[in-house]
Amino acid sequence: MSGDTDRETGRSASANSGDPPQQTGPLAAEIPTPDAVSDLADSTGIVVWHRKHLRVEDQLAVSRAVADGDVFCPLFVFDPTFYADSGLACDARIRLFEEAVASLDRLYAAAPPSATHVDATDSVARLADTLDSPPITAEAASEPPETIQRPDSLGLTLGYGDPVDILSRFVDRGWHVITMATPTSRYGQRRDERVRDTCGDAVTFVSGDGLVRDEEWPRSDWQTQITEWLAAEQHTPGWDDHDTVRVSIRTGVTPAAVDRHFDVSPAKTQVPVGTHRAAMTTLREFTDRVRSYPTNISAPQDARGGTSGLSPYLNFGLLSVRQAHQYVVDNAPSCRGADMFESRLVWNLHYNQKLVDWPGWTEQAVNPVFEGRNEAFHDPDLVTAWKRGQTGFPMVDASMRCLQETGWLNFRMRAMCASFFTHILHQPWWIGADWYHHHLIDSDVGINYTQWQSQAGLIGKPSQRVYNPRKQVRDQDPDGDWITRWVPELADLPTEFLDQPEKTPLAIQQECGVHVGESYPRPVVDFEARREQFWSRYEAQRSEAARKLRRPEIAKRASFSGGYGAARAIADKHGAADADAPDGTQVSLDELIDTDATTAETEGAQATPPQTNTAESVDLTPTDPHESSTQTTIPTGAGRKAGEPSPDDRAAVSGQRRETGEDNEPDKEQDVDPTGQTRFHDFE
Numbered sequence: 102m103s104g105d106t107d108r109e110t111g112r113s114a115s116a117n118s119g120d121p122p123q124q125t126g127p128l129a130a131e132i133p134t135p136d137a138v139s140d141l142a143d144s145t146g147i148v149v150w151h152r153k154h155l156r157v158e159d160q161l162a163v164s165r166a167v168a169d170g171d172v173f174c175p176l177f178v179f180d181p182t183f184y185a186d187s188g189l190a191c192d193a194r195i196r197l198f199e200e201a202v203a204s205l206d207r208l209y210a211a212a213p214p215s216a217t218h219v220d221a222t223d224s225v226a227r228l229a230d231t232l233d234s235p236p237i238t239a240e241a242a243s244e245p246p247e248t249i250q251r252p253d254s255l256g257l258t259l260g261y262g263d264p265v266d267i268l269s270r271f272v273d274r275g276w277h278v279i280t281m282a283t284p285t286s287r288y289g290q291r292r293d294e295r296v297r298d299t300c301g302d303a304v305t306f307v308s309g310d311g312l313v314r315d316e317e318w319p320r321s322d323w324q325t326q327i328t329e330w331l332a333a334e335q336h337t338p339g340w341d342d343h344d345t346v347r348v349s350i351r352t353g354v355t356p357a358a359v360d361r362h363f364d365v366s367p368a369k370t371q372v373p374v375g376t377h378r379a380a381m382t383t384l385r386e387f388t389d390r391v392r393s394y395p396t397n398i399s400a401p402q403d404a405r406g407g408t409s410g411l412s413p414y415l416n417f418g419l420l421s422v423r424q425a426h427q428y429v430v431d432n433a434p435s436c437r438g439a440d441m442f443e444s445r446l447v448w449n450l451h452y453n454q455k456l457v458d459w460p461g462w463t464e465q466a467v468n469p470v471f472e473g474r475n476e477a478f479h480d481p482d483l484v485t486a487w488k489r490g491q492t493g494f495p496m497v498d499a500s501m502r503c504l505q506e507t508g509w510l511n512f513r514m515r516a517m518c519a520s521f522f523t524h525i526l527h528q529p530w531w532i533g534a535d536w537y538h539h540h541l542i543d544s545d546v547g548i549n550y551t552q553w554q555s556q557a558g559l560i561g562k563p564s565q566r567v568y569n570p571r572k573q574v575r576d577q578d579p580d581g582d583w584i585t586r587w588v589p590e591l592a593d594l595p596t597e598f599l600d601q602p603e604k605t606p607l608a609i610q611q612e613c614g615v616h617v618g619e620s621y622p623r624p625v626v627d628f629e630a631r632r633e634q635f636w637s638r639y640e641a642q643r644s645e646a647a648r649k650l651r652r653p654e655i656a657k658r659a660s661f662s663g664g665y666g667a668a669r670a671i672a673d674k675h676g677a678a679d680a681d682a683p684d685g686t687q688v689s690l691d692e693l694i695d696t697d698a699t700t701a702e703t704e705g706a707q708a709t710p711p712q713t714n715t716a717e718s719v720d721l722t723p724t725d726p727h728e729s730s731t732q733t734t735i736p737t738g739a740g741r742k743a744g745e746p747s748p749d750d751r752a753a754v755s756g757q758r759r760e761t762g763e764d765n766e767p768d769k770e771q772d773v774d775p776t777g778q779t780r781f782h783d784f785e
């Protein structure tokens with residue numbers, strides 16, 4: 102990935118300049134040994150390290166700690182890295198997160214067993230040098246709101262500094278650490294590796310989120326595993342079944358102090374509050390109106406109050422995906438809205454599984470054929486026009502302004518703006534993905550970056566979506582209510598010109614006082630010409646990209662829900678005829694054995710005859726020298742759902758919405774292929 106010039110956090114530079122703040126509590130000497138707290142000899146002390154998964158119910162680390170520990174200490178560490186420029190989160194998301202930590206603190210404070218409090222006086226004193234220092238921009242810092250204040254009786258132990266350092270202090274004092282594994286990349290991945298290296302056997306990452314880890318082919322039978330996990334009993338901490346003692350160390354660190362120190366000043370509007378009560382209320386209210394969900398997904402003004410609004414809560418884990426799923430299954434009427442919602446929760450898992458399978462999604466194009474795509478066309482002026490909502494395409498501009506002001510957009514508008522950025526403006530995908538990641542209050546790395554790569558067409562599937570923002574005006578906002586809410590300078594333009602203001606006759610512009618090119622920009626690019634350029638460039642790489650999917654390591658990265666079988670089916674059907682040899686693709690023994698069965702299952706009646714592999718193209722040597730060829734696992738693709746389109750593939754299946762009201766309906770223009778080549782019907 103090239104430079105960071107297009108990244109923007111919005112945080113004032115001064116807040117992060119100068120020396121990094123001191124590490125603070127709890128200090129090693131202030132951490133009691135487990136024996137000292139429980140009065141039992143050789144007692145087991147467990148720290149539950151919360152990162153995401155900010156809840157106590159259906160939280161495997163919490164349940165394990167309560168069951169297995171004599172003493173347990175729930176801990177959250179404010180990591181200054183997330184507040185620094187490199188953190189990439191807008192202040193609204195940071196505040197929401199702080200609210201969630203404070204809310205978790207209150208949940209613990211109210212939960213049995215009541216805590217043994219330990220005062221960490223040295224840490225508190227050190228705070229004077231760090232968090233209690235005056236805010237950087239005194240006039241800008243307002244008093245943090247009630248939602249991030251701590252309760253009198255503390256629940257969590259709060260630390261501030263490098264989590265690795267603080268966790269190792271606990272380990273040195275005889276504690277074990279348990280935490281929920283989370284799909285991470287970049288800094289989070291490196292931090293987790295440092296924790297493993299530093300704490301060794303004393304730290305356990307548990308996989309309690311339904312995702313499949315530590316398997317060579319995680320997508321093997323994935324759908325079945327997910328379905329079973331969603332229906333399985335939730336993890337409930339056995340507060341009453343165990344005599345576990347809870348410890349809370351009073352360090353003086355509070356969400357409010359951290360917030361004030363970093364001058365967190367959310368500027369967004371309509372942002373939900375980050376409490377567990379609000380999460381539950383949101384879920385209940387959505388369940389009550391779930392019947393109308395299908396008709397409220399596509400139009401941005403309907404979606405704001407019509408989709409669930411649960412994404413920030415699911416992202417920070419105030420609710421688990423399973424809790425939301427089971428609540429709807431148990432309480433919603435049987436209807437299409439409930440079915441659609443439940444399947445979207447599976448999509449959440451599907452995309453997060455992708456990040457588990459390959460953390461590189463944030464940095465590299467998943468298909469190497471597309472690495473560096475559009476870098477040569479990088480045009481900072483076009484990027485700025487897109488970010489600021491000044492492209493001359495009203496639906497794009499309304500969406501981008503709405504994103505910046507509220508931190509939320511519905512799926513269709515997110516996808517349309519991503520498609521426009523990469524396919525029409527021809528800009529590097531990661532700049533747009535980082536921009537979304539900064540502004541979205543629900544930004545989930547596992548969904549945002551994988552969706553971006555998918556929308557940008559970097560996977561290597563033959564199907565592509567190019568949204569037409571003019572058509573979206575006609576379809577989703579025919580009266581222009583939403584557009585003129587966000588692009589008020591078009592309010593007086595007659596509605597029939599809102600899809601293409603530049604086509605408004607001059608006399609009408611004169612009459613209504615909207616002068617295109619002055620009060621509102623002309624289109625920054627020629628849409629049709631740009632779209633044609635995109636298609637021809639894409640066609641030139643399409644078969645090579647499809648062919649790459651045959652390589653096991655690329656198929657693993659792409660992480661189709663249909664597993665390796667789905668990737669190979671695409672390669673066989675759309676890759677170049679000399680599929681294997683030129684790029685040195687290595688095919689495992691089991692893959693060869695499995696070819697017929699898998700291909701037939703994935704493609705059904707349309708199965709492409711299996712390729713005959715030449716001797717040169719086949720490497721029968723297992724890549725791991727410790728692994729004999731018989732130990733090589735069978736690549737996925739077997740099973741009932743093999744080769745079935747993944748959620749993103751489904752987006753390419755036409756006609757679905759007309760029948761189902763599905764949001765992912767391809768637009769009519771998309772079905773018309775100007776070059777006469779296969780686009781949308783490949784998976785039908």
Ligand SMILES: Cc1cc2nc3c(=O)[nH]c(=O)nc-3n(C[C@H](O)[C@H](O)[C@H](O)COP(=O)(O)OP(=O)(O)OC[C@H]3O[C@@H](n4cnc5c(N)ncnc54)[C@H](O)[C@@H]3O)c2cc1C
Nearest residue numbers: 408409410411412445446448449512515516544545549552
């Ligand atoms: C380019 C792009 C970036 C995106 N980035 C994010 C992101 O960072 N975080 C995020 O939660 N969603 C993201 N989405 C997916 C989707 O737009 C949001 O989940 C949805 O708009 C959130 O609103 P909601 O909770 O009311 O959704 P609902 O329609 O009520 O859906 C319920 C939940 O299902 C999941 N879900 C819904 N649609 C999708 C989808 N297409 N893919 C994966 N999961 C889905 C989410 O967890 C969501 O909260 C992105 C989509 C695109 C096209």
